[in-house]
Amino acid sequence: MTLIRRILLRLLTMAITLFGVAVIVFFVIRVVPGNPIAMMLPPGAGEEDIARLKALYGLDKTIPEQFVIWLSGVLQGDFGTSITTRQPVLALVLSRLPATLELSVVALVIAVAIGGTLALTGTRMRGTRSEGAIDVANGMALSVPDFLWGLVLILLFGVLWPVFHISGRVSPSLDLPFVTNFYLFESVLRLRFDIWADLVAHMFMPALALAIPLAAIIAQLLKQSLKETMHLDYVTLSRTKGYGENHVITREALPNAVLPTLTLIGVQFTFLIGGTVIIERLFSYEGLGNMAIDAVINRDLPLIQGIVILFALIFSVVNLVVDLTYAALNPRLRHG
Amino acid sequence: MADGRSQVKRRAGARLWLSATWLGLLVLGAVFAPLIAPQDPLAQDLFGARLPPFWEAGADAAFPLGSDSLGRDVLSRIIHGARIALGVALIAGTLTCLIGSGLGLIAGYFRGWPDMVISRLVDIWMAFPPVLFAILLIAVLGTGLSSIIIAIVVIDWTRFARVIRAEAMSQGAMDYVASAQVAGRKRFSILLAEILPNVLPTIVVLLTLEMGIAVIVEAILSFVNLSISTDQPTWGSMIAEGRLSIHQAWWVLVFPLVTLFLTVLSFSQLGEGLKDHFDPVLR
Amino acid sequence: MSFLTIENLNAEVGPAPILRDVSLSVAAGEVRGLVGESGAGKSMIGKAVLGTLPSAIEISSGRIVLEGEDLQAMRPRDRRRVIGAKAALIPQDPLTALNPSRRVGPQITDRLVDILGWTRHDAQTRALELLDEVQIPEPERVMRAYPHELSGGMRQRILIASAFAAEPKLIIADEPTTALDVTVQKQILKLIKQMQARHGTALLFVTHDLGVVSKICQSLTVLYGGKVLEDTRIGDFFARPAHPYSAALLAATPKYTDPAASLTPVPEAVIDGVRAEIEAFDRMHGHV
Numbered sequence: 001m002t003l004i005r006r007i008l009l010r011l012l013t014m015a016i017t018l019f020g021v022a023v024i025v026f027f028v029i030r031v032v033p034g035n036p037i038a039m040m041l042p043p044g045a046g047e048e049d050i051a052r053l054k055a056l057y058g059l060d061k062t063i064p065e066q067f068v069i070w071l072s073g074v075l076q077g078d079f080g081t082s083i084t085t086r087q088p089v090l091a092l093v094l095s096r097l098p099a100t101l102e103l104s105v106v107a108l109v110i111a112v113a114i115g116g117t118l119a120l121t122g123t124r125m126r127g128t129r130s131e132g133a134i135d136v137a138n139g140m141a142l143s144v145p146d147f148l149w150g151l152v153l154i155l156l157f158g159v160l161w162p163v164f165h166i167s168g169r170v171s172p173s174l175d176l177p178f179v180t181n182f183y184l185f186e187s188v189l190r191l192r193f194d195i196w197a198d199l200v201a202h203m204f205m206p207a208l209a210l211a212i213p214l215a216a217i218i219a220q221l222l223k224q225s226l227k228e229t230m231h232l233d234y235v236t237l238s239r240t241k242g243y244g245e246n247h248v249i250t251r252e253a254l255p256n257a258v259l260p261t262l263t264l265i266g267v268q269f270t271f272l273i274g275g276t277v278i279i280e281r282l283f284s285y286e287g288l289g290n291m292a293i294d295a296v297i298n299r300d301l302p303l304i305q306g307i308v309i310l311f312a313l314i315f316s317v318v319n320l321v322v323d324l325t326y327a328a329l330n331p332r333l334r335h336g
Numbered sequence: 337m338a339d340g341r342s343q344v345k346r347r348a349g350a351r352l353w354l355s356a357t358w359l360g361l362l363v364l365g366a367v368f369a370p371l372i373a374p375q376d377p378l379a380q381d382l383f384g385a386r387l388p389p390f391w392e393a394g395a396d397a398a399f400p401l402g403s404d405s406l407g408r409d410v411l412s413r414i415i416h417g418a419r420i421a422l423g424v425a426l427i428a429g430t431l432t433c434l435i436g437s438g439l440g441l442i443a444g445y446f447r448g449w450p451d452m453v454i455s456r457l458v459d460i461w462m463a464f465p466p467v468l469f470a471i472l473l474i475a476v477l478g479t480g481l482s483s484i485i486i487a488i489v490v491i492d493w494t495r496f497a498r499v500i501r502a503e504a505m506s507q508g509a510m511d512y513v514a515s516a517q518v519a520g521r522k523r524f525s526i527l528l529a530e531i532l533p534n535v536l537p538t539i540v541v542l543l544t545l546e547m548g549i550a551v552i553v554e555a556i557l558s559f560v561n562l563s564i565s566t567d568q569p570t571w572g573s574m575i576a577e578g579r580l581s582i583h584q585a586w587w588v589l590v591f592p593l594v595t596l597f598l599t600v601l602s603f604s605q606l607g608e609g610l611k612d613h614f615d616p617v618l619r
Numbered sequence: 620m621s622f623l624t625i626e627n628l629n630a631e632v633g634p635a636p637i638l639r640d641v642s643l644s645v646a647a648g649e650v651r652g653l654v655g656e657s658g659a660g661k662s663m664i665g666k667a668v669l670g671t672l673p674s675a676i677e678i679s680s681g682r683i684v685l686e687g688e689d690l691q692a693m694r695p696r697d698r699r700r701v702i703g704a705k706a707a708l709i710p711q712d713p714l715t716a717l718n719p720s721r722r723v724g725p726q727i728t729d730r731l732v733d734i735l736g737w738t739r740h741d742a743q744t745r746a747l748e749l750l751d752e753v754q755i756p757e758p759e760r761v762m763r764a765y766p767h768e769l770s771g772g773m774r775q776r777i778l779i780a781s782a783f784a785a786e787p788k789l790i791i792a793d794e795p796t797t798a799l800d801v802t803v804q805k806q807i808l809k810l811i812k813q814m815q816a817r818h819g820t821a822l823l824f825v826t827h828d829l830g831v832v833s834k835i836c837q838s839l840t841v842l843y844g845g846k847v848l849e850d851t852r853i854g855d856f857f858a859r860p861a862h863p864y865s866a867a868l869l870a871a872t873p874k875y876t877d878p879a880a881s882l883t884p885v886p887e888a889v890i891d892g893v894r895a896e897i898e899a900f901d902r903m904h905g906h907v
């Protein structure tokens with residue numbers, strides 16, 4: 001009952017937010033002084049051609065009219081046609097979405113792995129020099145954004161010690177037998193581990209760049225909440241039962257310390273997804289973000305709209321999922 | 337116990353000093369750029385292209401950190417780039433701070449419909465990927481320094497609004513505010529005289545952090561070639577250039593990157609240091 | 620033969636002594652009270668025995684012997700196992716002593732399965748028996764419940780069951796009733812006494828309350844400032860306390876016969892006497 005109400009309420013705010021995003025993007029874009037039509041035409045095209053093209057893309061109507069037309073299209077799954085490629089926006093966006101999703105999820109996994117390990121090690125070594133070292137590293141990792149970590153990684157692992165690819169999603173020489181664009185996922189299903197390895201070698205650097213700041217946040221917060229939990233009576237009681245420190249940390253303290261960290265990971269994960277825009281550009285990774293920057297540079301209005309709405313949708317869904325996971329994991333909420 | 341505490345304090349102090357020193361040097365460099373820079377940052381010399389830094393064979397002492405693919409002096413471009421980076425940090429940071437904190441104070445103290453509108457806006461803003469939003473705005477506004485500044489303000493005001501709103505709310509619930517209200521003082525004068533001074537430390541910390549963010553945003557925008565006219569030396573455009581010639585001339589990427597890295601780190605550490613300083617209880 | 624023997628235990632935090640030459644013993648099946656004002660170090664003694672002292676506190680000398688085994692001489696890993704197998708704790712606050720994210724059942728059986736190597740099935744059966752023994756209705760349902768679904772009294776019963784689960788020879792109860800309602804306190808106290816008698820467990824009972832001591836203990840240790848002032852049989856203590864502080868303490872304890880007399884605090888002069896005693900001890904042991 002409470003869970004269903006919670007979901008409905010979240011869906012409602014989500015709808016309002018998405019509508020707000022749609023309105024803002026739509027109107028902001030239409031203030032563009034540069035004329036996208038003019039850019040599309042060969043030099044020497046006449047007034048007539050311009051008018052025809054404008055009509056084709058609906059740009060001859062008033063802005064509110066355009067918005068209503070566009071929105072009713074969107075509600076039916078029609079995001080319009082890209083001006084530069086003349087393909088349906090939805091198809092274009094969906095073809096790139098898997099690449100970005102795979103990158104984000106891999107980055108999240110790396111961040112959780114590194115952050116979790118650091119938090120657990122720091123808790124295990126609390127009060128020693130190692131804990132201090134972890135804190136200092138965390139502080140550094142937090143202060144510097146993914147874009148700079150990306151550049152540092154390019155230098156370290158692309159130039160100084162070139163073990164990973166620093167450009168692209170997959171080696172162009174490879175023959176891809178895939179039917180979906182979830183290459184990483186499909187390569188595992190098809191047991192093509194050669195392709196899988198190539199994908200990972202390409203993805204690791206951008207994913208790590210995205211993961212470093214998040215890993216630091218996770219490490220910091222989880223360690224903090226672990227340390228607080230370690231003083232609680234049930235942890236002490238578990239020690240008297242004969243359990244070692246590792247068991248006490250991972251079995252007794254961790255499940256309770258994870259909850260506050262989880263909500264934060266949700267918010268931070270949306271930041272991470274936002275970071276893919278520039279990181280994909282930096283690593284020439286063919287995802288949504290890279291496409292978005294091209295779209296902006298080319299003034300491809302329908303495509304920009306589609307991408308921004310899609311990003312906003314992903315953000316909202318992530319927040320919803322986190323909220324629900326939190327409710328599902330917390331016994332108090334589950335039964336309350 | 338007492339020992340550990342003083343050790344933390346000392347480390348925090350060193351952090352503050354190192355950051356402040358680096359930023360101070362940078363400000364000096366920016367102010368006196370034309371006097372300090374060994375070369376004209378725009379002067380091209382295709383015969384002196386990709387000179388290595390001074391300690392490598394084939395270096396030219398007049399180009400201490402080497403030159404890029406057009407033969408422009410890397411050091412001079414970094415020094416001149418500091419002008420744009422710090423200018424953007426200062427102006428965009430301050431404007432963002434004023435607008436964001438103002439809205440946050442209003443929302444947090446007056447509550448009611450202004451709070452509803454502002455909070456809703458913040459929610460919507462949170463659903464935008466910030467980098468994409470920035471690029472979009474630049475595309476709309478056209479390139480140039482003022483566009484960058486506007487873009488940063490438009491994107492980042494929520495950072496201030498969110499935090500300051502929460503602080504103003506908790507301050508507004510304190511007894512001293514209630515007693516001032518009972519005493520019949522105007523709400524706006526209470527806001528300025530009672531609430532503002534109490535949230536000021538937080539504002540200063542956020543402002544410092546925001547300056548670092550502004551530097552990064554400017555670098556990102558010039559990296560995707562949307563910042564200022566391309567012949568202006570900016571760290572971001574140097575990095576973009578260096579990224580392309582990374583296998584031929586690493587120094588074109590490394591030096592501006594290190595500068596940017598240290599600057600962003602310094603702003604952030606300065607902000608964290610100030611936070612500890614203002615916070616009477618050590619975190 | 621005493622089951623637990625503490626000999627000349629000294630513990631410090633930095634330069635400040637927390638325990639001063641503490642010696643006490645608990646015979647097999649005996650109930651020993653440990654009383655003293657707040658901060659006297661009662662909990663620290665319990666923690667020293669169970670190996671859960673805060674990291675700031677260090678044992679500088681002395682021995683803790685559990686059934687003939689010197690705990691201080693063992694490797695930490697072995698020490699934990701020995702303690703887990705032979706001793707158990709009934710904690711003070713049942714609201715915080717159960718892990719909120721784990722079901723109750725596994726929190727009772729985990730020691731049996733993981734440390735003592737029982738089968739899951741045996742442990743389960745044992746836990747149900749024990750829950751029945753501590754008078755918990757519907758034990759199966761309670762085993763599957765999360766702690767927050769149960770009342771404070773129920774949780775303390777579960778913790779008692781859990782403490783007795785492995786048939787330990789020693790149980791340390793650190794003010795096991797102070798966090799409970801007065802009516803529940805009596806029931807829990809009675810339950811602990813019953814369980815102790817039935818299982819023949821030695822019990823070190825930490826409390827402020829001499830009334831409680833008179834009901835369940837056979838012997839008593841009085842502590843002040845981490846120093847043992849008196850170690851005596853319970854009858855002797857109430858008849859003729861040997862230390863002036865003990866006498867004052869006794870005078871300050873509520874008596875059912877004469878409630879007005881219970882308001883006498885421990886006189887300043889007695890406290891000063893005890894302080895002087897402790898200072899003399901510290902001088903002798905080189906603490907300033």
Ligand SMILES: Nc1ncnc2c1ncn2[C@@H]1O[C@H](COP(=O)(O)OP(=O)(O)OP(=O)(O)O)[C@@H](O)[C@H]1O
Nearest residue numbers: 632637656657658659660661662663664673675676
């Ligand atoms: N983590 C710690 N670090 C340093 N000193 C501590 C720590 N915990 C307790 N102490 C000190 O140890 C002394 C003994 O504390 P202890 O908890 O044993 O008292 P107690 O007799 O159990 O009191 P109470 O009746 O309040 O539980 C106190 O003086 C206390 O200040």
Ligand SMILES: [Mg+2]
Nearest residue numbers: 661662663793
């Ligand atoms: Mg105690």
